[in-house]
Amino acid sequence: MGIEPQFQKVEEKLFQNRYLVDSGQPHIKVMPHDKPSKNLLAMTHLCPAGCYSQAENGQVELTADGCLECGTCRILCEPAGEITWEYPRGGYGILFKFG
Amino acid sequence: MGIEAQFQKVEEKLFQNRYLVDSGQPHIKVMPHDKPSKNLLAMTHLCPAGCYSQAENGQVELTADGCLECGTCRILCEPAGEITWEYPRGGYGILFKFG
Amino acid sequence: MIEEKFDAIVIGAGMAGNAAAYTMASRGLKVLQLERGEYPGSKNVQGGILYADMLEKIIPEFRDEAPLERRLIEQRFWFMTDKAHTGMHYRNDDFNEERPNRYTIIRSQFDRWFSRQAQEKGAILLCETTALELIRDGHDKVIGVRTDRSGGAIHADVVVLAEGVNGLLGARAELRSVPAADHVALAVKEMHFLPAETIEARFNLKADQGLVIEAAGTISHGMTGMGFIYTNKESISVGIGCIVADFAKNGITPTQLLDNFKKHPSVAPLIAGSEVKEYAAHLIPEGGFKAVPQLFGDGWVICGDAGQFNNAVHKEGSNLAMTSGRLAAEAIFQIKSRREPMTKANLALYKKMLDDSFVMKDLRKYKDMPALLHNSAANLFLTYPELVSKAMENFVRVDGKTKIEKEKDTIRNFRKARGFGLIGDAIRLARAWR
């Protein structure tokens, strides 16, 4: 049998979750940077929702829709001002059915 | 609820087993005794097949039909000659379906 | 917005926030509770164990109506390698006592229930409201909050910051710093749904009995971290978490770590055929005693995860959260009944209460443990699990080798891997544990 996809893709995991996306108002923003720092790069594998990815031009980009609001990127990247981190507006974002 | 029969009676347990009873030729005999020794008395609760019982007159009696041939009574009572212990005749006695 | 002043504003409707709101409201205080989520619990994630003793002190008869999953009668600790696990477990039918000691819970249901109890005591709950900023008076005393709702600030004599591990409000107001990367663990968790009978068969449980598995070893790929498997009524919570600092340095993603854990031969049969209905992630305070910030000041107190109140060694969080929430409320009530202001000096009572309780005593007991776990992570989570597993395989496998030789091999393995470090490890572990 072919190598069965080793890991379930993150998107498939998020598919089950309930979100109220505050479209147009992402609550986390990545500050413009010429070269992504070690921590920012780490987020590309560390973010449990896979929101961070590295574009061809080497910049780290963020699509915050699937964010689980765990706060890891804030821990690693806010101190050096690489990102701004806010809660989504009241009632928006992830809505844990169970938690 | 009443005290649910605390323990399943031994007879019920033996009911499932397969035996070829060598009737008339018990392979274990209890020697006549006036007062049963400590070991012989112990057999009345120790025999896993419940073959040993104490009659009203205090004598310990044996019905060897359900014997599992474990040898415990031989260990305790043969040394002092309280019982004679033999294997049943070839092919007779307990026939373990599983063992 | 709301004009009148409250006795207290509670930020957050998690364990600590609900405990504080309920305790103050039931004492007749005017309480406003702000929750950024759509409903209490919508933003909260936990493996999910509720410690009944602490809740009894708040709502003695909670067992009658609280949404509880299973009462826990067995605890398992697994020391795992890639293919094997050596486990220690303890099961006690006495935990089937009339007032069971621990339950698994599902936070979204439980928090909603707990917050409703506070409302029934008179607390006002405002959901979908994020507190953005603390308002201070001329003397720098906190007198209220500004939220992301239109309308002005809301005022109160004291603000109870039960805002959780991230706790933006407290950090923005410089009441405490952003938690360091090695003081928090990132945990990911899935809810695996299975029929109750299947769960009960697989864990040898009778109806509404539950079981907990805590797992450590190579599953965390050398990082400081642990996996967990908790049984709910019709679902199994499966998760794994590692210190963020370790995670950052390690190449594996949280989902890969979780999938590996789920595929482990000891875990897979437990969740075989399950349907996953949610995938969550959360940070867990792991800094312990040394990471606990200043907990009170003029017009404010901190409780729950926001104050790093989590006993990572025993994996106990909800008991510290509820207790700190209750004690904050009781301190505030006592100050109120003495008609005194919520000054830092008065609110020191809260800290005293915490110091006298198991909360600070236990955290102080294990104050060196986070550092130890962090520094000797490679040993604790890679070397020792392998050594223990090899020793056990050696012990159990019957291959004609004499037992004496087997024992010599095991000792040689331990010595070769750790040499005199063995004694050092033992002493350090003992000291950190005492």
Add this chain to the structure above:
Amino acid sequence: MIDEKFDAIVIGAGMAGNAAAYTMASRGLKVLQLERGEYPGSKNVQGGILYADMLEKIIPEFRGEAPLERRLIEQRFWFMTDKAHTGMHYRNDDFNEERPNRYTIIRSQFDRWFSRQAQEKGAILLCETTAIELIRDGYGKVIGVRTDRSGGPVHADVVVLAEGVNGLLGTRAELRPRPAAEHVALAVKEMHFLPAETIESRFNLKADEGAVIEAAGTISNGMAGMGFIYTNKESISVGMGCLVSDFAENSVSPAQLLDTFKKHPSVAPLIAGSEVKEYAAHLIPEGGFKAVPQLFGDGWVICGDAGQLNNAVHREGSNLAMTSGRMAGEAIFQIKSRRETMTKANLALYKKMLDESFVMKDLRKHKDMPALLHNQASNLFLTYPELISKAMENFVRVDGKPKIDKEKDTVRNFRKARGFGLIGDAIRIARAWR
């Protein structure tokens, strides 16, 4: 009866008897095997673990056709009190290797298969035949056996006494003493039938994987003894055994002991809804090294349970039985091929082989264990299980008591119960184990 002389007569078609008969027959020796039961296995009872390594040395490709139940991938040790158990377990997917190390078996099926293999190599099997008496020549050398069948005795150069723990033949011929009450354990066992899927889900196993549970503690009512739960394909063997000497002084009957074990909250869910199809009882040699009798003499050798060749500490019997049977067969073959007679001096080769193998080395290693278990029975099987269970409950129960106080309580309990005996016990156990 049979007139011609045999190279060897093997008494008994259990593990040791079949191993000896197969080994000699496959070397071309003329072998007669006597079995008192209706078929090989009909009189044999075992918890039922087969150690593959030893059988491979006799029938390398046995896995192809031997009736095996489950290959064992998990081992659990339970320390039990009336309501609780503290357990240690080890599970390893590597045991799913290509040639698995241990299997559960059902003796009546396995012994019949094993004996048939010996017959296919030319051994003659005579069932329903009880060997009554050893026949000796003028010099006291054993030259044959008289059975309960009509017709005269059967003659052979050597008689292999693989007659099991009771072994009347050897005792009646004063080759060895009847086992002492403290050198044998009476075990009772039930076969609980359940669908394979139920067993697999209750023990978290995939098809034909198996698990073993060894249990000790208050279940033996203060006696030196243990319980066991072994998984077969569609049945679970549940049993309890205690030293006969202890049993004699204890009021509880074996059947009651077993029923109490079955009702234990940790055991009951495993066998719930099962159908019992057999209740068996058997003695297990527990005397260890010091109870091993003279194993060879002019014209005879003893192997298997008849020689107390059972490692009670590790619960290993079938490996010692098969190895001793094989070695007896090989020694006899070597003497035969040197065209020498089966004198005591020559048969000493058998003992030399045993001494150099794990059989005697392991028995010698644990030679003090039986005495320790017997003398310390109440401590090991009552006091310590309670102490450990209380310590674990203390550790796991969350009741607001600081961990330091909990640890002090546990230490106090241990000291109160055992005082300095603690150190004594530890040293005794360590010494007996080394």
